[in-house]
Amino acid sequence: xxxxxxxxxxxxxxxxxxxxxxxxxxxxxxxxxxxxxxxxxxxxxxxxxxxxxxxxxxxxxxxxxxxxxxxxxxxxxxxxxxxxxxxxxxxxxxxxxxxxxxxxxxxxxxxxxxxxxxxxxxxxxxxxxxxxxxxxxxxxxxxxxxxxxxxxxxxxxxxxxxxxxxxxxxxxxxxxxxxxxxxxxxxxxxxxxxxxxxxxxxxxxxxxxxxxxxxxxxxxxxxxxxxxxxxxxxxxxxxxxxxxxxxxxxxxxxxxxxxxxxxxxxxxxxxxxxxxxxxxxxxxxxxxxxxxxxxxxxxxxxxxxxxxxxxxxxxxxxxxxxxxxxxxxxxxxxxxxxxxxxxxxxxxxxxxxxxxxxxxxxxxxxxxxxxxxxxxxxxxxxxxxxxxxxxxxxxxxxxxxxxxxxxxxxxxxxxxxxxxxxxxxxxxxxxxxxxxxxxxxxxxxxxxxxxxxxxxxxxxxxxxxxxxxxxxxxxxxxxxxxxxxxxxxxxxxxxxxxxxxxxxxxxxxxxxxxxxxxxxxxxxxxxxxxxxxxxxxxxxxxxxxxxxxxxxxxxxxxxxxxxxxxxxxxxxxxxxxxxxxxxxxxxxxxxxxxxxxxxxxxxxxxxxxx
Amino acid sequence: xxxxxxxxxxxxxxxxxxxxxxxxxxxxxxxxxxxxxxxxxxxxxxxxxxxxxxxxxxxxxxxxxxxxxxxxxxxxxxxxxxxxxxxxxxxxxxxxxxxxxxxxxxxxxxxxxxxxxxxxxxxxxxxxxxxxxxxxxxxxxxxxxxxxxxxxxxxxxxxxxxxxxxxxxxxxxxxxxxxxxxxxxxxxxxxxxxxxxxxxxxxxxxxxxxxxxxxxxxxxxxxxxxxxxxxxx
Ligand SMILES: Cc1cc2nc3c(=O)[nH]c(=O)nc-3n(C[C@H](O)[C@H](O)[C@H](O)COP(=O)(O)O)c2cc1C
Ligand code: SF4
Ligand code: SF4
Ligand code: FES
Numbered sequence: 001x002x003x004x005x006x007x008x009x010x011x012x013x014x015x016x017x018x019x020x021x022x023x024x025x026x027x028x029x030x031x032x033x034x035x036x037x038x039x040x041x042x043x044x045x046x047x048x049x050x051x052x053x054x055x056x057x058x059x060x061x062x063x064x065x066x067x068x069x070x071x072x073x074x075x076x077x078x079x080x081x082x083x084x085x086x087x088x089x090x091x092x093x094x095x096x097x098x099x100x101x102x103x104x105x106x107x108x109x110x111x112x113x114x115x116x117x118x119x120x121x122x123x124x125x126x127x128x129x130x131x132x133x134x135x136x137x138x139x140x141x142x143x144x145x146x147x148x149x150x151x152x153x154x155x156x157x158x159x160x161x162x163x164x165x166x167x168x169x170x171x172x173x174x175x176x177x178x179x180x181x182x183x184x185x186x187x188x189x190x191x192x193x194x195x196x197x198x199x200x201x202x203x204x205x206x207x208x209x210x211x212x213x214x215x216x217x218x219x220x221x222x223x224x225x226x227x228x229x230x231x232x233x234x235x236x237x238x239x240x241x242x243x244x245x246x247x248x249x250x251x252x253x254x255x256x257x258x259x260x261x262x263x264x265x266x267x268x269x270x271x272x273x274x275x276x277x278x279x280x281x282x283x284x285x286x287x288x289x290x291x292x293x294x295x296x297x298x299x300x301x302x303x304x305x306x307x308x309x310x311x312x313x314x315x316x317x318x319x320x321x322x323x324x325x326x327x328x329x330x331x332x333x334x335x336x337x338x339x340x341x342x343x344x345x346x347x348x349x350x351x352x353x354x355x356x357x358x359x360x361x362x363x364x365x366x367x368x369x370x371x372x373x374x375x376x377x378x379x380x381x382x383x384x385x386x387x388x389x390x391x392x393x394x395x396x397x398x399x400x401x402x403x404x405x406x407x408x409x410x411x412x413x414x415x416x417x418x419x420x421x422x423x424x425x426x427x428x429x430x431x432x433x434x435x436x437x438x439x440x441x442x443x444x445x446x447x448x449x450x451x452x453x454x455x456x457x458x459x460x461x462x463x464x465x466x467x468x469x470x471x472x473x474x475x476x477x478x479x480x481x482x483x484x485x486x487x488x489x490x491x492x493x494x495x496x497x498x499x500x501x502x503x504x505x506x507x508x509x510x511x512x513x514x515x516x517x518x519x520x521x522x523x524x525x526x527x528x529x530x531x532x533x534x535x536x537x538x539x540x541x542x543x544x545x546x547x548x549x550x551x552x553x554x555x556x557x558x559x560x561x562x563x564x565x566x567x568x569x570x571x572x573x574x575x576x577x578x579x580x581x582x583x584x585x586x587x588x589x590x591x592x593x594x595x596x597x598x599x600x601x602x603x604x605x606x607x608x609x610x
Numbered sequence: 611x612x613x614x615x616x617x618x619x620x621x622x623x624x625x626x627x628x629x630x631x632x633x634x635x636x637x638x639x640x641x642x643x644x645x646x647x648x649x650x651x652x653x654x655x656x657x658x659x660x661x662x663x664x665x666x667x668x669x670x671x672x673x674x675x676x677x678x679x680x681x682x683x684x685x686x687x688x689x690x691x692x693x694x695x696x697x698x699x700x701x702x703x704x705x706x707x708x709x710x711x712x713x714x715x716x717x718x719x720x721x722x723x724x725x726x727x728x729x730x731x732x733x734x735x736x737x738x739x740x741x742x743x744x745x746x747x748x749x750x751x752x753x754x755x756x757x758x759x760x761x762x763x764x765x766x767x768x769x770x771x772x773x774x775x776x777x778x779x780x781x782x783x784x785x786x787x788x789x790x791x792x793x794x795x796x797x798x799x800x801x802x803x804x805x806x807x808x809x810x811x812x813x814x815x816x817x818x819x820x821x822x823x824x825x826x827x828x829x830x831x832x833x834x835x836x837x838x839x840x841x842x843x
Contacts (some may be wrong), residue, residue, distance in 0.1 A: 070772035508784035
């Protein structure tokens with residue numbers, strides 16, 4: 001921070017020049033708010049970060065002392081999450097999305113606008129400590145990019161002019177609520193059986209709780225419902241494993257981490273159909289024998305937390321949560337919200353549980369699976385937001401009805417989030433079995449070069465595959481569909497962006513996930529620079545096997561952007577590589593530059609080096 | 611303890627049901643390479659080098675419990691190629707200058723590199739800018755050589771709060787961090803224990819070293835997975 005402070009400038013801690021020193025009373029109050037419970041470390045870190053602008057040394061020491069942890073252990077959790085910081089990030093912290101689609105929609109210009117208006121570069125805080133500018137991975141707003149989060153509020157469809165106004169507001173000490181912005185649009189462009197508002201929530205829950213839990217599971221089984229989080233595991237089977245596993249308590253978790261770039265359907269459910277979701281979570285609680293349901297909400301979606309809390313209160317008032325839920329004696333069940341701290345990998349179910357316990361979001365070794373040993377080592381069922389909504393609908397309308405939708409192996413409907421180069425990005429609820437081309441027609445996409453199905457961890461397909469079906473048995477997707485127009489440089493704009501995403505988001509445990517992703521990036525840089533040869537492509541293909549050794553789905557699919565583009569767009573690679581066996585990467589002039597500078601001599605390198 | 615039957619590399623074994631595949635293999639003198647595993651501490655499959663084909667799928671032997679009728683294949687040409695890739699990745703990712711390292715000859719990473727006959731890795735050296743922390747009175751932590759196996763972290767049991775060694779950051783920025791205050795009163799024995807926990811030369815004792823000359827160290831005499839009678843008994 002600068003030495004010269006004008007009297008009006010904002011300092012995170014007036015009267016202290018040692019960087020960040022925290023208000024101890026406030027931190028004690030935060031700790032007390034969570035009953036000094038070590039398991040609530042995430043909430044504590046969020047509150048400290050929010051109120052102090054960082055989690056500085058003093059805060060770390062205080063938390064460590066209360067929990068009898070070492071200070072480095074607090075930092076161990078803290079340093080894992082994108083939105084926590086040990087150094088001040090400003091009174092206002094701007095997190096500008098850097099997903100591939102944000103770049104396609106003109107993020108560059110917005111970056112420049114922010115930097116000019118604020119007067120500092122991304123990755124730093126303005127001299128007066130007032131405004132911090134930072135990048136962040138997909139914030140679930142691909143249908144309204146470029147967009148940014150400022151102090152938990154989301155600012156969408158940014159333009160240079162809007163940026164100027166926002167920055168002016170921040171410089172004038174506006175409350176974040178008063179900053180000019182465009183609100184988040186729901187963009188529901190096609191409703192189907194899940195989104196159609198024809199279900200009375202109380203009725204669905206009542207119907208379930210007056211059946212036996214086994215009967216509820218059987219009904220879900222008959223519907224053939226499979227998880228909507230990506231992996232497609234049969235929901236009834238998961239619940240049965242969980243119900244039958246011995247434990248003091250059972251838990252239901254809703255996975256609202258939605259970190260796969262390009263997915264935003266859970267966001268829309270959370271803001272537009274929260275009652276349906278909570279009904280599904282309650283039915284799940286009844287079926288597996290849980291008393292507590294926890295909604296793990298990604299930090300990026302904190303803007304909706306207040307509204308969700310209101311919905312929960314409302315449900316409690318209606319007797320649909322709390323004691324004797326829906327009039328069923330002895331069925332006590334409530335739901336709480338657990339926030340994340342910014343980490344894609346926390347969407348992986350076991351990492352999500354680690355995070356909810358206040359630790360680094362590192363996926364666990366399996367077995368044991370969460371259904372046997374999950375949250376707090378107790379049997380836990382983790383399901384996706386959309387899965388729970390489907391459950392509520394199935395209970396209300398019957399398994400038979402549900403089975404009549406979709407295909408034989410993929411029953412029901414699917415919410416897809418479509419973004420990228422198309423006229424109408426947004427949410428489309430389609431029946432399973434629609435082809436990619438059907439979707440492209442719906443969204444008004446022309447001149448399509450490629451479609452990224454299932455986000456970076458999915459596949460990049462070419463036009464000759466557009467007649468393939470969206471279904472578990474063909475092209476499976478958790479909901480992300482990104483349309484890539486002919487004007488894009490697929491390797492540079494898309495593949496490199498995705499690789500950077502995986503490098504940043506790996507938890508760092510597994511060797512191939514941590515180190516091979518970097519090797520992929522190096523190779524791609526070499527090829528894009530026109531210095532690659534065929535062997536480089538062959539090597540990248542052969543490394544896929546090594547990636548499959550990784551512990552979790554992140555590492556196992558982190559090479560997919562490269563592998564699927566080599567397979568489906570080989571001509572792009574072939575056009576870039578040299579037709580020889582070997583191109584030297586060694587640059588003699590660059591290698592001796594520093595030593596020559598030190599020695600003050602001009603090297604004689606032969607040839608035509610400078 | 612009830613016994614169950616598992617097949618390893620085509621041979622049947624009756625084993626105790628609360629063991630991991632790696633434990634059973636070790637008891638029966640079947641070699642599976644390991645790095646992040648250390649006998650006596652809780653396994654966590656992070657290096658992935660012990661990956662075997664277990665019931666047809668790639669799974670880590672150190673974390674997978676045995677189950678009845680399980681079929682394990684510990685060695686194929688392909689598995690060895692993948693394992694060798696992992697060793698190569700570790701050399702490319704860090705800064706390993708073996709000839710100047712106190713652990714040379716006693717180093718598990720180096721021993722595996724010899725086993726897989728690694729000459730020049732197929733990967734680019736990253737040459738990361740990493741520090742050496744020599745501020746502690748008894749130990750030196752050389753981040754250049756750390757392979758992030760977390761053995762030092764897991765050495766202290768979860769119940770024994772507070773932890774000394776931890777991870778910091780994530781992705782390719784992870785590094786080991788340790789609490790200087792809590793470990794300030796380490797005696798020689800504790801320092802030695804910390805050093806012995808580390809598979810490589812990342813944790814080194816201060817003011818002591820090179821007792822055994824290079825060339826006469828553990829793997830100098832007998833390579834890892836050595837076939838000689840003494841090693842196999
Ligand atoms: C890296 C990674 C990220 C994931 N992110 C999510 C996510 O954001 N939301 C989700 O529901 N599932 C996600 N999953 C899948 C979950 O692990 C889990 O399978 C899912 O939540 C189960 O719910 P379901 O059975 O209802 O699909 C992710 C998996 C991986 C490997
Ligand atoms: S695969 Fe990657 S993200 Fe998953 S556990 Fe391993 S290092 Fe972590
Ligand atoms: S310091 Fe040694 S034991 Fe600890 S993680 Fe690094 S290599 Fe492993
Ligand atoms: S020894 Fe099994 S994963 Fe490292």
